Amino acid sequence: MxxxxxxxxxxxxxxxxxxxxxxxxxxxxxxxxxxxxxxxxxxxxxxxxxxxxxxxxxxxxxxxxxxxxxxxxxxxxxxxxxxxxxxxxxxxxxxxxxxxxxxxxxxxxxxxxxxxxxxxxxxxxAVYGLTEWNRENVKSASVLSNPGCYPTAALLGLAPAVKNGIIDVKNIIIDAKSGVSGAGRGLSPLIHFAEMNDNFRIYKVNEHQHIPEIEQQLSWWNEEVAPITFSTHLLPVSRGIMATMYAPLSKEMTTEEVHTLYADTYKNDPFVRVRPSKQFPGIKEVAGSNFCDISVDVDTRTNRLVVVSVIDNLVKGAAGQAIQNANIMFGFDETAGLKGFPMYP
Ligand SMILES: NC(=O)C1=CN([C@@H]2O[C@H](COP(=O)(O)OP(=O)(O)OC[C@H]3O[C@@H](n4cnc5c(N)ncnc54)[C@H](OP(=O)(O)O)[C@@H]3O)[C@@H](O)[C@H]2O)C=CC1
Ligand SMILES: CC(=O)N[C@@H](CCC(=O)OP(=O)(O)O)C(=O)O
The missing domain is CATH 3.40.50.720 (NAD(P)-binding Rossmann-like Domain)
Structure with missing residues (x-):
């Protein structure tokens, strides 16, 4: 082809x-x-x-x-x-x-x-191609809209909790960090080496264009979802996104129970790896690959669920997921061309 x-x-x-x-x-x-x-x-x-x-x-x-x-x-x-x-x-x-x-x-x-x-x-x-959650529609798409990098990390991390009603969907906070390649190759003062290196900044506070995209998908899953708090930060690295999500649990659950729910949900998804309890992912552990690695933990003191989700913004957050979707659109193996493992360290 x-x-x-x-x-x-x-x-x-x-x-x-x-x-x-x-x-x-x-x-x-x-x-x-x-x-x-x-x-x-x-x-x-x-x-x-x-x-x-x-x-x-x-x-x-x-x-x-x-x-x-x-x-x-x-x-x-x-x-x-x-x-x-x-x-x-x-x-x-x-x-x-x-x-x-x-x-x-x-x-x-x-x-x-x-x-x-x-x-x-x-x-x-246009079919929204958050692959793991929309395969049936992706199959027949002739125009596919690939998700944003931050939404991919955040939505894959939140989906099992939101769809299964285990969190209070009116109180979701997403705290996200991205490497500089997320801004593309063009130059701007924010990504000038002297401004970005050895530095860590928050940007587009309460104004990020991915807020409505995340809310749209969350509300398709659960119409009770209220506006989210979503903050984006620039990491002084080339690639990688980490999204850390916080929400109160709507019923009592242990970390082990939430972990089982997540592991079961993604057990047939080749690119989503749910980590064992207490093994939190770093962005290097997915760099160059199409993986999204996810960890969950329940804070019993605050009754909040913490979900950590990491991707490579240029792969699962962009080109990799685009090819994953194209594979499905053409009836190829979903993993074709995407079997490369992360580069570490
Ligand atoms: N970087 C990332 O991590 C992610 C990016 N995206 C999205 O993917 C798209 C590409 O991003 P990215 O590659 O990072 O951006 P870049 O700025 O690195 O590249 C975009 C390219 O588009 C071309 N271009 C610029 N203006 C126009 C125009 N008016 N018409 C047609 N082509 C134009 C330019 O090439 P030329 O001058 O040769 O035409 C340029 O090299 C963007 O929409 C971005 O939001 C999505 C997820 C993650
Ligand atoms: C680090 C960085 O600047 N990231 C970009 C991601 C932009 C992007 O991918 O744009 P779309 O809206 O087309 O998805 C940002 O935060 O705006």
């Missing part, structure tokens, strides 16, 4: 190239750019020599629609809102990594992204 990547010169794009180069069923067919034409990818990224001999080419939506079987959109939010509708309706299935097709309410998109949304009817048909 022929796979193309738009936005191939960005961090999400090169992670797609890296993973697709090892894929047994997808061949990298073409890589597209909005700013470069006929420029070897290796001019930007020499480490891709022998992995991607293709040149970055000007985006040609008509050619992509007919020549590719799947196109991955790894462009900034705002750009996908107009590109995705142009790409849909042809031969190629569309997998969008941006935030543009995730929020079903276009008013929410305008409020949180402060950009013009894609057409509402188009968004309505």
């Amino acid at each position: 022929k796979a193309s990547v738009i936005g191939a010169s960005g961090y999400g794009g090169i992670e797609l190239i890296r993973l697709l180069s090892n894929h047994p069923n997808f061949d990298l067919h073409a890589v597209y750019s909005s700013s470069k034409d006929d420029v070897p990818v290796t001019e930007e990224y020499p480490h891709l020599a022998d992995i991607c001999p293709l040149p970055l080419t000007k985006i040609d939506t008509e050619a992509i629609k007919t020549e590719s079987d799947v196109v991955f959109l790894a462009v900034p939010s705002g750009a996908a809102a107009s590109l995705a509708p142009q790409l849909a309706g042809g031969h190629a299935k569309v997998v969008d990594l941006s935030g543009d097709l995730r929020l079903k309410e276009t008013e929410d998109y305008k409020k949180w992204y402060k950009k013009d949304p894609a057409p509402k009817e188009f968004i309505a048909d």
